[in-house]
Amino acid sequence: MPNLTMPKNEMPPGALVLLILRVLRSGPLHGYAIAQRIHALSADALRVEEGSLYPALQKILLKGWVTASWGVSETNRKVRFYKLTRDGMKQLEAELSDYDRQTKAIQAVLRTA
């Protein structure tokens, strides 16, 4: 069943994909680190729950925007690292410019209306 009411600090799935791709641009990260990074960069405003992070990651994997490989975490545990692919890079750029255009348009409306 799709959950219609969005919990606090959650975000729409599309935005989550954009954020994941963006934080992966600076280098491969594992799932927990992705969540942490988004949380920290948003000044604790955005919280990524595992219930939405892992489905999103699986979807991105299927799309071929990231690849996953097993590595060892800072705590010395086996963990999967996600790395942006060339396709993912293209997707990120496309989504960023889309996002820019949309926010500009929305702001324009908000300012003038």
Next chain:
Amino acid sequence: MRELLRRIHYLLNRRRMDEELAEEMEFHREMAAKNEGKPLGDSLRLREDSREAWGWTWIDRLLQDLRFAFRGMRTSPGFTVSAVLVLAIGIGATVAAFASFNMTVLRPLPLTDPHRLLRFQRQGPGQFWSDVPYPAVSFYRDHTRTLSAVLALTTASLRYEDEENAPRTYFVTGNFFAQLGAAAAAGRLFTEADEAPVTAPMVVLGHGFWASRFGASPGVVGARVRLNGKTATVVGVAAREFSGLGSDTPAFWALITQHPHFVHGSEILSDFSGQKNSGVSMWGRLAEGATPLAAEAELASLAATLRQQRPDDVWEGERLPSSPGGYPQSVGSVSRGSGPPPGVEERLYPMFVLVGSLVLLILAVSCGNLGSLLLARGAARQREIGLRVAIGASTARLIRQLFTESVLALMGALSGLLVGFAVVKAMLVLTEAPPWFDPTPDWRVVTFATLMGFFSAMFFGLMPAVHIARQRTRMTFTRRFLIGAQVASSCVLLIVAGLLVRAFDRVASSDPGFEYEQTIVVDPSLVEHGYDASRGRAYLDDLESRLRGIAGVASVTRTSTPPLGGARITASLEIEGRRHDIYVHQVDAGYLGTMKIPLLRGRNLAPGDESGVVVSESLARKRWPHQDPLGQLFLIGDPKALTVVGIAANARSLALQDPDAMKVYRLAREGDLPGMSVVLRTSGAPKTLLAAVGAAAKGIDPTVTPQIHLLKDRFEQRIREVEQGAFAVGALGIIALIVASLGIVGLVSYAVAQRTKEIGIRMAIGAEPRHILKSLASQFQSTVAFGLLAGVAGAAGLAQLLRRELYGLSTFDPLSYIAAVSLFVFVTGLAALIPARRALRVDPLVALRCD
């Protein structure tokens, strides 16, 4: 695309992927717990959500539902078996119909590359011939580039040794066997080299003839046989699997180039005009890269070239339209006429629609039946469904689960496939079909059966599933619809069956409009013996005078189209924008008198009256509804218009089933003579004269052995065919009636079970049995009434299609309708009484305590 590959990769490595995901998420949880002290959630649920991204969860759910469905079936085997049986009948009927259609129409003959074979016929403005003169065929063969080979065939009945009955011989070109990929069962087959003029006369045996006459002995190769008194060497035997290009295979195959050897006076090889009915059927094999359109264009231009050499024999603007050649068709029968050639499809179409509708009706009855059963069962499962909803199953999930239980339909489709196969196989055996008809289901039939299973699942499974899942189990629209559909479909089947039975009764008892009981037909097939017009005239005159000399012969006449025979000449006539086929009878002046067809108005044809024509009453009524038909000019086939001199009563001599068949009778022309048969009427029992007639006919030309038969035998043969048709449809109707009755029993017993408490209360406060019955009946009254109405309307529609097959019966024949409806009401009412009686035995005390 790559995404799909990745998805499939995930599906194949599902277990490993799942483990990896679990491990990864475990790490996440540990970290989160350490850093944030978060409580652990339901990890299984979270993992399921992630897995959903792979897009394969439906498989898991499907397997789950299937497992559940099969468990359910095992626990109620009675229901499962009866459901599969009902479906097997319904789907089996449609599969059998489709498989026959597939086998005879869709599936090509077992030949080499049958799709590249084309049949060519002649077509000019205003006329067509199904045959092509052999010299023209040779011309096309020598000049074509779009066809890699040109094949020709013509047929004849040649006397074998000194036997009475002349078996069929097919004359073919030398390349015939090689082009079609035929194998020899013994010896060898013809080659193109055999067409050389120096070759000694030779024949190839058909497999059936070889088996029945020579005991399938290979020693027959090299033996000599006599056909029409001419010897020929048997060079080989065609394989059993070889179908040739027709729907049957002959006793002998011979070379067209040797036609004059066997058939005295044959000019088939040189006659360019085709006027002596000496054309051949022509096929071509498309060359590599050529299309049928290119071949047609090339042949049209070749015909134009040929016309410059033979302006009298090739028509202006002559074309040779092609049709697929690698399919069963009737060969050897020559049809010529004005206008475009009649399409086989056109004539078969109503038949297909009729059979198709009937089997679909059976399927509808089965599905309606099963749907009601499922619904009733669903009502019994109310508690289970309620429980599922209570623990959080969504409606969509429930519908999916219940619909999955219609996996029954797949089992039904499978058994339907078997039933269909068995039916077709039995039909092939019963009708003694050629051995190369292969009833094994091919991909088309399997696909069809699967689709039928799927559609019936939609019909009987989905609607009840939706209703059960929504927990509406009262007398809803769906239930009414399912019952109504059942009633309507069975009703249509019964009415149509009734109409056919009545039609049979009528055709058997009514007067066909011509004398058939004391008539003998003598068919010398002079064309096949190379007769031209003058020899034909001499033969016929001689034959007629000999026959007249026999004591007991009352009257003798000649016709190109003997009654109830295979030959018919049609012309098309446009009346008020619709094309009608008109039967043309080429006769002599005595025909109407001999056949006892009454002349209603005007005068009969007089000898030598080549510009007069007698029309049938049906034609007169249709063509000149407000005018006097006598004296009207009438253009039919001939270049010159004919004057209507008389009107004859309708006679169903060519189309026994069609009382409105439109006919014209005109005198035979000189060129028609070799194609004519002699018909004679006797004053006493005709059977006693058969021997005398045979002796008289044989004495004229020893090479000609006329076929002689009693018209009465043919008439009875036709009636048997009608009887079989009526019987088949009647059987379908009875099956539908039984299935529908079973359904009604189920429904009423369910209604009684559901209302036990209510009935108990009513009885306790003094209701009488008839009140109870009445209230039970009222539940179904309107639905059944609507179903009956819809059935009557449907039957009336279908009967329109049957119009021409109905042997002169009104499509609104009230007796058939009333009888069918009353039979249905009576039988189902009786069926309903069985469970209803249980309601009357309800003990109020027990009933009130029951749940």
